[in-house]
Amino acid sequence: MSEVQAITEKEAKARALDIKSLDNPKAMKLYRRFDGILILVLFAFITLGIQIQFTLTAGDWDYWIDWRDRRWWPLVSPFTLLLFIGAFTYGIWTRLRLPIIATAVTTLLCLVSWLSRYLNFYEFTHFPMSFTFPSTYIGLGILLDCTLAMTRSLVVSAMIGGGLFGALVYPLNWSFMAPYKVPVEFNGTLMSVADLMGYEYIRTTTPEYLRIIEESTLRTFGGSVTPLTAVFAGLCGIVIYAIFLYVGSWINGLDKYAKRIV
Amino acid sequence: MKRMLCGKVGVNSLLASIVLLLLAGDALAHGERAQLASMRMRTVHWFDTQVTPLNVKVGDVVTVTGKFVTSVWWPKHMPSIEETVYLNIGVPGPTFLRLHSEVNGVPMMRSTAFPLGKVYEYTTVLRARIAGRYHVHPLLNVMDAGSLVAKGTWLEVADNESGEPFVNEVTTLPGDTIDLETYGLHGVGGVYFWHVLWIMMGVGYLVYWLATKKELFIPRFIRIREMGDDRANELLTKRDFIASSIFFTLTLALILGGYLWAENKYPITIPLQTGLVDVEPIEIPSGDLEVVVDHATYELAGRSLTMRVNMTNHGDSPIRIGEFLTANIRFVNAEVNEGEFYEGEEMVSMDGLTVSVDYISPGQSVDVELVASDALWEKFRMTGLIHDPDSRFAGLIFYYDDAGTRYYQEVGGSVLPEFF
Numbered sequence: 001m002s003e004v005q006a007i008t009e010k011e012a013k014a015r016a017l018d019i020k021s022l023d024n025p026k027a028m029k030l031y032r033r034f035d036g037i038l039i040l041v042l043f044a045f046i047t048l049g050i051q052i053q054f055t056l057t058a059g060d061w062d063y064w065i066d067w068r069d070r071r072w073w074p075l076v077s078p079f080t081l082l083l084f085i086g087a088f089t090y091g092i093w094t095r096l097r098l099p100i101i102a103t104a105v106t107t108l109l110c111l112v113s114w115l116s117r118y119l120n121f122y123e124f125t126h127f128p129m130s131f132t133f134p135s136t137y138i139g140l141g142i143l144l145d146c147t148l149a150m151t152r153s154l155v156v157s158a159m160i161g162g163g164l165f166g167a168l169v170y171p172l173n174w175s176f177m178a179p180y181k182v183p184v185e186f187n188g189t190l191m192s193v194a195d196l197m198g199y200e201y202i203r204t205t206t207p208e209y210l211r212i213i214e215e216s217t218l219r220t221f222g223g224s225v226t227p228l229t230a231v232f233a234g235l236c237g238i239v240i241y242a243i244f245l246y247v248g249s250w251i252n253g254l255d256k257y258a259k260r261i262v
Numbered sequence: 263m264k265r266m267l268c269g270k271v272g273v274n275s276l277l278a279s280i281v282l283l284l285l286a287g288d289a290l291a292h293g294e295r296a297q298l299a300s301m302r303m304r305t306v307h308w309f310d311t312q313v314t315p316l317n318v319k320v321g322d323v324v325t326v327t328g329k330f331v332t333s334v335w336w337p338k339h340m341p342s343i344e345e346t347v348y349l350n351i352g353v354p355g356p357t358f359l360r361l362h363s364e365v366n367g368v369p370m371m372r373s374t375a376f377p378l379g380k381v382y383e384y385t386t387v388l389r390a391r392i393a394g395r396y397h398v399h400p401l402l403n404v405m406d407a408g409s410l411v412a413k414g415t416w417l418e419v420a421d422n423e424s425g426e427p428f429v430n431e432v433t434t435l436p437g438d439t440i441d442l443e444t445y446g447l448h449g450v451g452g453v454y455f456w457h458v459l460w461i462m463m464g465v466g467y468l469v470y471w472l473a474t475k476k477e478l479f480i481p482r483f484i485r486i487r488e489m490g491d492d493r494a495n496e497l498l499t500k501r502d503f504i505a506s507s508i509f510f511t512l513t514l515a516l517i518l519g520g521y522l523w524a525e526n527k528y529p530i531t532i533p534l535q536t537g538l539v540d541v542e543p544i545e546i547p548s549g550d551l552e553v554v555v556d557h558a559t560y561e562l563a564g565r566s567l568t569m570r571v572n573m574t575n576h577g578d579s580p581i582r583i584g585e586f587l588t589a590n591i592r593f594v595n596a597e598v599n600e601g602e603f604y605e606g607e608e609m610v611s612m613d614g615l616t617v618s619v620d621y622i623s624p625g626q627s628v629d630v631e632l633v634a635s636d637a638l639w640e641k642f643r644m645t646g647l648i649h650d651p652d653s654r655f656a657g658l659i660f661y662y663d664d665a666g667t668r669y670y671q672e673v674g675g676s677v678l679p680e681f682f
Contacts, residue, residue: 015488028476031478035479038479094486096483098479100468104468125356128442128444129444130442130453131442136456138464139516139517142467145506146506152498171517174521174524174525176456177524178525178527182528183530187371190435192534194534197442200356200430202356202357204352205409207348209347213536
């Protein structure tokens with residue numbers, strides 16, 4: 001029995017009125033006001049949620065320029081973002097057909113990260129912004145959302161958009177991260193500018209050994225670490241995004257309990 | 263009435279907050295009392311810690327020197343310093359720049375490992391960056407064990423009168439001189455440029471979907487519910503497809519263009535560097551004195567540690583016991599009048615050590631009672647010794663021959679409490 005057939009007569013009448021209200025300018029004006037409130041609430045929730053989640057799961061990788069290595073940072077960051085984006089996208093897409101969650105999450109994360117770095121790291125603890133600026137993932141969010149908008153398919157967007165989201169972290173950020181990988185000689189040791197900054201700008205409880213620099217078994221293909229990691233991250237991005245779209249569908253199904261309560 | 267009550271409550275809360283703020287003092291300790299007593303006694307014995315000078319201006323150089331001995335009584339329940347350790351400096355974040363650090367002459371940009379029962383001489387050179395009053399502690403970050411701090415020394419940093427912004431210049435291997443304070447941030451192709459560009463892209467995309475649609479959340483929800491999932495895609499227009507295609511293409515072009523631009527501008531780059539370095543340890547200069555600990559007791563009421571030891575002098579010069587050091591506290595034998603004391607040095611008990619035997623003559627083997635007694639035991643929470651899971655102590659005894667040459671070695675063993 002389809003959902004349309006299953007609804008009660010009372011609910012059918014209510015739905016008919018809802019549809020009729022879309023032709024009513026006064027109702028539409030009211031809806032727009034509600035929409036404004038909904039956007040504020042949704043964006044505030046996304047901002048807080050992604051900030052907490054990203055801090056807990058990818059924190060130091062995004063705080064310090066000398067943590068963003070070629071292997072772990074491009075893997076950890078997209079994973080932690082995609083699981084949040086996947087869970088949200090399913091509901092917003094199936095109920096509203098708005099392909100905006102990935103862009104909203106990455107843009108809001110970027111804005112709140114800048115606020116946090118400026119207030120907490122620069123003003124409060126005196127780290128230079130050149131050492132603690134956040135990474136950007138906005139381009140990846142746009143690619144993921146656009147894939148969904150163009151293909152109109154969650155599955156295809158997971159295959160293409162999820163893959164691109166995982167694979168392009170390093171190229172996207174390389175445009176402004178490259179200067180920090182320029183070599184420097186210090187005390188007879190080769191270091192990158194980022195390594196030197198990590199040494200000079202003292203972090204009492206973040207010693208050098210806490211960084212996870214290129215620790216893994218992905219060492220084939222003649223040391224082509226960056227492209228190899230990108231391919232692996234792309235594959236994992238597809239899987240993670242697909243899994244959390246499924247989680248989103250499960251969360252979306254919980255509305256039946258809300259209806260019962262109502 | 264309600265208004266009055268709110269007003270009163272508000273004023274009272276404000277007053278209470280002001281009083282609390284006025285009463286709140288500076289944070290004067292930075293973990294040196296927080297760790298377990300046994301952890302401080304049996305891990306690293308810091309000594310000769312010296313910070314010079316103690317009054318500087320922003321931009322001036324400060325040197326921190328000292329030595330430490332890694333304890334052979336290292337607690338078994340704690341990850342060892344023999345695995346991975348990093349020489350660090352306990353200051354409030356980057357209020358100083360670290361210009362140089364070394365242990366036994368080896369630069370310490372990277373982590374290392376320290377075998378137990380050896381001496382390590384360290385130097386850390388700092389450059390004052392932010393004005394203020396700081397408690398400077400040398401410290402070791404031991405992997406999985408945490409930070410082991412030496413005693414702190416207060417240091418005053420005044421503002422630089424010139425008012426010039428702080429500059430931290432280095433020269434890269436390709437030959438460019440850069441200021442790390444602002445490097446890579448400004449200009450076309452800098453961090454700010456790219457971030458503003460991407461934020462504009464993100465906001466532009468969101469504005470397209472949220473501000474140009476006549477029907478948004480509630481109307482779309484109503485329509486999709488009516489149309490059903492099969493026809494819901496009809497809400498996406500041709501214009502949406504074109505806009506998405508433009509954003510998709512533009513984004514890919516920006517990523518690719520930015521990547522190629524950076525590759526062209528910075529052709530020589532290297533991955534982040536890591537790895538452990540080796541440090542050759544120094545043997546403890548224990549001289550010709552053999553020390554065997556018989557037993558030790560800790561008297562809670564008297565705040566004193568009593569050690570009964572057997573000492574045999576195998577050398578040809580008489581020896582006097584001058585000092586006992588544990589958990590960064592120096593218990594000094596006032597009768598010996600040896601040892602250096604540094605400007606601003608804390609945690610020193612000038613007559614805290616009594617020794618039952620004045621001289622240990624060459625060839626003599628004698629039972630000696632050392633009593634380290636002072637209120638510092640209480641002040642630095644060493645009385646918690648009896649609550650430790652492994653009730654043992656360790657420390658360094660310093661002794662001198664006739665020529666005033668200093669020797670030292672570690673002593674340790676079980677300690678029994680005396681409650682009353």
